[in-house]
Amino acid sequence: MLPDSSVRLNKYISExxxxxxxxxxxxxxxxxxxxxxxxxxIGDQVMPGDxxxxxxxxxxxxxxxxxxxxALNKPGRDCQYHGRQRTR
Structure with missing residues (x-):
């Protein structure tokens, strides 16, 4: 956060x-x-020093x-599937 800037409270907490x-x-x-x-x-602002x-x-x-x-460069042919695999 910059010295004279405020940020929304929910963003401050999530960050x-x-x-x-x-x-x-x-x-x-x-x-x-x-x-x-x-x-x-909701909507409160947080200032530096708060x-x-x-x-x-x-x-x-x-x-x-x-x-x-x-940063990840994944070739288009690489498949990512995180679900359950089916068996035939």
């Missing part, structure tokens, strides 16, 4: 790696999320250095 944005919205709706000690609502807690646990966004990107 911490604990859940998806939709799951973050559920935590917020259930009243389990607090910003600076106040119960958060203290965010989910279920009493301090949430901090991951640093860019912690992220790893993997």
């Amino acid at each position: 911490s790696g604990i859940c998806s944005r939709r799951e973050a919205d559920r935590y917020i709706e259930q009243g389990n999320v607090f910003i600076n000690g106040k119960r958060a609502t 203290v965010v807690k989910v279920n009493g646990r301090l949430i901090e966004p991951r640093e860019a250095e912690d992220l790893v990107f993997i």
Whole structure:
């Protein structure tokens, strides 16, 4: 997060790696999320320096250095199937 920028709360929580944005919205709706000690609502913004807690646990966004990107070049003829294989 940039020094003078804000980010939506659900994005901030999901970027911490604990859940998806939709799951973050559920935590917020259930009243389990607090910003600076106040119960958060859907659409709240998080500013740098804000203290965010989910279920009493301090949430901090991951640093860019912690992220790893993997690029994979898979030839079109390689088949990927994760379902149950059929037998004939």
